[in-house]
Amino acid sequence: MRSKIAYRYGRSVYGLILGGLLAILLAPVAMVAAVSFSDRRYFQFPPGDWGLGQYAALLKSEKWLSAVWLSIKVTAPSSLIALLVGTAAVVVVYRSRVWGKISLEILGLFSLLIPVSAYAVALYAVYARLGLIGSYWGLVLVYALHATPVVMIAVGAGISKVPREIEMVAMSMGASRTRAMVGILGRLLLPAVLGAYVLSAVVIFDEAVLVTFLGGASLDTLPRVVLADVQIQVDPVISAIATLLMVVTAMTLVLGSMLSKWGARENVSVGE
Amino acid sequence: MSSIQELHSDDRAPADCANVGKRSRLPLKSRRAWRPELGIVTSLILALPLLALVALLLAYPIATLITGSASGASGWSIYLKVLGSHSGRAVLTNTFVISFAVALIAVAAAAILAWALRFTKHRWLRLFIWLAVLTPVCMGVVMKNYSFMLILGDNGLINSILKWVHIVDKPLPLLYNEGAIVAGMTYSMIPFALFPLSITFAGIEEQLMSASEGLGASRSRSVRDIFIPLAIPGLVAGWFVVFIMSLGFYVTPVLLGGGHTPFVATSISYDLFIAFDLPRAQATSVIVLAAAVASVLAALALVGPRRLMRALG
Numbered sequence: 001m002r003s004k005i006a007y008r009y010g011r012s013v014y015g016l017i018l019g020g021l022l023a024i025l026l027a028p029v030a031m032v033a034a035v036s037f038s039d040r041r042y043f044q045f046p047p048g049d050w051g052l053g054q055y056a057a058l059l060k061s062e063k064w065l066s067a068v069w070l071s072i073k074v075t076a077p078s079s080l081i082a083l084l085v086g087t088a089a090v091v092v093v094y095r096s097r098v099w100g101k102i103s104l105e106i107l108g109l110f111s112l113l114i115p116v117s118a119y120a121v122a123l124y125a126v127y128a129r130l131g132l133i134g135s136y137w138g139l140v141l142v143y144a145l146h147a148t149p150v151v152m153i154a155v156g157a158g159i160s161k162v163p164r165e166i167e168m169v170a171m172s173m174g175a176s177r178t179r180a181m182v183g184i185l186g187r188l189l190l191p192a193v194l195g196a197y198v199l200s201a202v203v204i205f206d207e208a209v210l211v212t213f214l215g216g217a218s219l220d221t222l223p224r225v226v227l228a229d230v231q232i233q234v235d236p237v238i239s240a241i242a243t244l245l246m247v248v249t250a251m252t253l254v255l256g257s258m259l260s261k262w263g264a265r266e267n268v269s270v271g272e
Numbered sequence: 273m274s275s276i277q278e279l280h281s282d283d284r285a286p287a288d289c290a291n292v293g294k295r296s297r298l299p300l301k302s303r304r305a306w307r308p309e310l311g312i313v314t315s316l317i318l319a320l321p322l323l324a325l326v327a328l329l330l331a332y333p334i335a336t337l338i339t340g341s342a343s344g345a346s347g348w349s350i351y352l353k354v355l356g357s358h359s360g361r362a363v364l365t366n367t368f369v370i371s372f373a374v375a376l377i378a379v380a381a382a383a384i385l386a387w388a389l390r391f392t393k394h395r396w397l398r399l400f401i402w403l404a405v406l407t408p409v410c411m412g413v414v415m416k417n418y419s420f421m422l423i424l425g426d427n428g429l430i431n432s433i434l435k436w437v438h439i440v441d442k443p444l445p446l447l448y449n450e451g452a453i454v455a456g457m458t459y460s461m462i463p464f465a466l467f468p469l470s471i472t473f474a475g476i477e478e479q480l481m482s483a484s485e486g487l488g489a490s491r492s493r494s495v496r497d498i499f500i501p502l503a504i505p506g507l508v509a510g511w512f513v514v515f516i517m518s519l520g521f522y523v524t525p526v527l528l529g530g531g532h533t534p535f536v537a538t539s540i541s542y543d544l545f546i547a548f549d550l551p552r553a554q555a556t557s558v559i560v561l562a563a564a565v566a567s568v569l570a571a572l573a574l575v576g577p578r579r580l581m582r583a584l585g
Contacts, residue, residue, distance in 0.1 A: 007491055013406045018388055021381055025404040028419035029411065031429055035422060042427050046436070085325060088318040090341065096310035096318075104319060106577075107326060109584050113513075114330075115520025115564050118557035122337035123329070125550060145325045153584075166307075171308055206412045209522040213544075226414045230527055234421060242415035250410045 029246065036239035046128035054240035063225070064241060071205055071222040074136070078143035079201040085144060086151030086200075087193055095181070096158045108152040111145075120213040127214055134216020142210055154199050158192020158260060159185070191259045198256035203247055277336035334561070341558050344551030354555050363534040364559065369449060370535065371518035373466075374457045375511045381458070382465035382510065383503075390473040405463050413460070417527040420456045421447060424528070448530030456524040464517065465510045472506025505575050511585035512571035516564050536560050 024175055035043055058064055086108070092098065094106045123142060124133075128228035132138035162185060170180040208223035215224055310318070342348045354360040385401055392398055408416060423429045424446040431443040446452060476499060484494040525535035531542070536556060544551035571580050 010392060017383055021384060022401065022404045028416060028423065029407045031422050032415065032419045043422055043429065044432055085321040089322040092310065092315045092319045096315040098312055098315040100316070104322065106469065109581055110568065111330065112584055113516045113564060113568055115560050117520050117522040117540050118561045121540055121544065121553050121557040122333035123543065125554060126333045126336050127339050142329055143327065145329045148322065148505060168308055176309065208414050223414045227523060230418050230421065238418055242411065242418060245412055245415060246410050249412065253410065
């Protein structure tokens with residue numbers, strides 16, 4: 001009897017903790033959204049003065065729009081390079097007989113664990129010596145490497161679901177290895193590859209630390225400008241950017257996961 | 273009789289083949305046999321871009337980081353200087369203690385969430401938990417911390433509410449200290465702790481617990497003696513991943529800690545952009561890097577490579 005009471009008591013305490021956790025997880029989003037739809041200069045409780053003033057200010061501001069544009073210009077090529085480099089490496093890991101290929105995968109995964117601030121200092125010293133601080137292609141290449149682990153994880157998850165037998169059948173029926181790889185593996189892997197592109201683009205678009213060290217005077221991407229701005233004063237326009245960015249990111253991630261799910265389903269039906 | 277002979281010959285066949293392979297190397301066949309896997313040349317060509325990027329932008333910079341840290345006026349004794357100075361020691365201990373605490377809180381919070389994901393019978397609750405966990409991921413690194421500044425600041429959410437209900441007259445100093453860093457970093461790391469934990473929890477069979485309860489154990493006893501021992505490797509792997517990632521955090525300590533809370537990130541950015549002391553920044557970076565490598569090795573020894581890799585992706 002006592003244990004039953006204790007159990008019920010424990011359950012309600014657990015429910016309270018869980019509810020509190022979920023509230024804490026959602027509070028920052030609610031906060032940013034509330035501030036973005038309020039026309040006040042500073043936050044005040046209770047919130048009020050609802051309006052779209054922050055969004056209007058954002059659309060009029062040359063500074064923020066050019067930062068967004070530069071971020072897009074950096075993200076597009078670097079995530080494409082990451083996609084090509086990472087996919088090629090994953091194909092080697094899963095479809096070659098070379099000894100030590102697994103070390104490629106380990107390399108990709110464990111580079112996620114390098115402390116970013118230490119890595120940024122290391123790159124800063126090299127780039128400063130080579131005069132590459134503020135160089136567009138220098139940043140693009142660093143970002144390409146930065147996003148490669150993400151690509152390798154996403155494409156690796158896709159390729160491990162593609163049965164090898166189909167390629168074997170194609171080769172036994174006279175297709176060359178290249179033809180079987182492009183025509184079968186390439187086609188079945190396409191959704192996972194597109195999903196990986198989306199994911200790596202999100203990671204790169206969001207990156208603020210490396211560009212703070214390597215951007216010099218010219219490369220002011222959106223996360224860098226926000227980081228620098230927020231250190232000095234809190235501009236409420238940023239809340240409008242944050243809200244828009246979150247909606248776009250969430251939609252992009254949903255699109256990416258839908259792509260890879262679509263791919264998984266197609267592969268299963270082929271496997272059967 | 274013949275069937276027995278056949279059996280015998282079948283038994284011997286593989287051994288014979290192996291012996292043949294060892295004795296004569298079958299020169300033509302073994303070298304030119306067509307195999308469906310990619311050959312060495314193609315593999316190298318495909319892996320070359322990654323190897324080149326890693327060599328140029330990872331291995332070379334880190335080698336330069338180590339040699340560069342000794343290139344200043346004080347040579348290798350820069351490490352004694354960093355470790356011996358009061359501020360250097362404060363920076364390192366603070367970073368380690370904060371990362372330790374963040375990893376502990378994040379894994380505990382993730383365990384609570386993963387438990388609910390594993391055992392709830394309501395679909396909507398599961399969906400809601402995933403939604404709540406994915407919001408920090410969708411928010412972006414800088415925006416998350418911006419939002420914490422809005423919550424913890426002098427004119428922020430908490431202080432405004434406290435002032436509104438007249439609990440305090442002066443705003444509480446919630447921002448620009450260690451507590452703010454821990455809050456912001458934990459918030460960012462909960463999803464990273466939850467992803468591996470939800471997989472670990474999903475792999476634990478519920479029947480094991482019902483079996484122990486059927487044999488007379490209480491619910492708490494079966495959690496303690498069945499569930500937790502099975503979950504521990506996942507918890508440890510998650511803790512290490514969060515701890516190692518926390519060591520390198522830059523945005524959160526800079527924004528929520530302000531310029532004066534000791535942390536590796538703030539110290540590095542001060543050395544580099546204000547004091548122009550590149551060797552000192554490099555030495556601090558090398559120490560953090562060494563700590564991260566040591567933690568990876570400790571994690572490998574404790575939970576093994578497979579579990580750690582699963583915790584990463």
